[in-house]
Amino acid sequence: MNNNQATLRKLEQLRLPGMARAFRATMETGLKQSFTPDELVSHLVDTEWDDRYNRKLARLIKGAQFRYRACFEEIDLESRRNLEKNTLLRLSEKGWIEAHQNVLVTGPTGAGKSFIASALGHQACIHGFRTGYYSCSKLFTQLKLARAEGSYLKALVRIQKQELFILDDIGLEPFDAPSRMAFLEILEDRIGRRSTIIVSQIPIAMWHQIIGDPTIADAICDRIFHSSHRIELKGESMRKKYRPDQEEEITE
Numbered sequence: 001m002n003n004n005q006a007t008l009r010k011l012e013q014l015r016l017p018g019m020a021r022a023f024r025a026t027m028e029t030g031l032k033q034s035f036t037p038d039e040l041v042s043h044l045v046d047t048e049w050d051d052r053y054n055r056k057l058a059r060l061i062k063g064a065q066f067r068y069r070a071c072f073e074e075i076d077l078e079s080r081r082n083l084e085k086n087t088l089l090r091l092s093e094k095g096w097i098e099a100h101q102n103v104l105v106t107g108p109t110g111a112g113k114s115f116i117a118s119a120l121g122h123q124a125c126i127h128g129f130r131t132g133y134y135s136c137s138k139l140f141t142q143l144k145l146a147r148a149e150g151s152y153l154k155a156l157v158r159i160q161k162q163e164l165f166i167l168d169d170i171g172l173e174p175f176d177a178p179s180r181m182a183f184l185e186i187l188e189d190r191i192g193r194r195s196t197i198i199v200s201q202i203p204i205a206m207w208h209q210i211i212g213d214p215t216i217a218d219a220i221c222d223r224i225f226h227s228s229h230r231i232e233l234k235g236e237s238m239r240k241k242y243r244p245d246q247e248e249e250i251t252e
Contacts, residue, residue: 018051019044060125066133067168068118075119081111082234091120091229094127096195097164102224103197106204107233113199114168116231120197121166129163136170140179147178156182160189164197171202171210180216187223198224204232 004027011020022044026035035043072092077085090096091103103120105113121131146155159165165186175183190196202210207224211217 016048018048021051022047056128057125060128060130061122064121064125064131064133064166066118066121067114067135070115070119070122072119072123075116076112080235081107082232084231087229087231088116092123094124094129096229097124097127097129100190100192100195100227102195102226102228103231104204104224104228105197105199105231105233107201107231108235109201111201111233111235113201113231113233116233117166117168117197117199121164124164130161131164131166132159132162133166133168135168137173139167140182143182144178156185156189159186160194162194164195165190166197166199168199170198170200171207175210175212177213180211180213180220183211184216184220184223187220191223191226196224204230 004023008020008024011017011023025031026040026043072088075083075088077083077088096103103117105117107113118133121133124131143152143155146152187196200207207221208214208217211220
């Protein structure tokens with residue numbers, strides 16, 4: 001018993017809480033007798049691995065600040081929204097993020113764009129990718145404040161480090177010159193290095209117009225459209241199908 005207590009203390013000092021918990025459980029329940037030595041080691045290691053994975057996943061999801069608490073399995077594939085099941089299944093895997101590809105999600109208000117983007121972001125967290133979810137207007141307002149405070153470059157670096165960057169609601173407000181340049185700088189840092197999801201109720205054909213300056217709009221769209229998957233939703237509003245506890249915001 002003393003040896004077991006000493007082992008538990010050592011596991012805790014080594015910061016192996018999952019392994020310590022599993023070891024304690026096997027001692028208290030008498031399950032130790034049903035394990036061979038190699039099975040016991042495997043059980044302890046598996047429990048520690050699961051514990052670390054779950055803690056990391058919780059940190060990634062909390063840090064992402066998704067608009068909806070959405071899982072990929074909750075995406076409604078039965079509704080007539082122009083959703084291609086095969087496309088979504090490919091995006092549920094990690095290959096497109098590893099290949100630094102982008103996703104463009106467009107469609108009318110309430111069609112479920114933000115929900116799908118949140119679900120894809122959640123899936124990215126499951127695969128271990130650092131993800132950030134931003135409202136377009138809030139992000140560019142924050143970047144203007146950061147520029148005034150002298151922390152603009154630091155803010156851009158923080159975005160650049162995110163393996164998946166999700167920008168929601170582009171086009172709800174006109175882009176001014178500082179926002180256009182910030183958008184271009186974000187995309188310039190990410191092209192070929194990181195993945196981006198962009199969500200808008202404005203059709204892609206009109207993005208040049210909402211961005212404004214033709215030269216900058218060309219540069220931005222060139223970077224957005226490079227290696228991009230497109231999800232163009234149609235149909236009536238899906239808001240009534242969302243549970244109240246899923247919604248962080250109701251505007252889209």
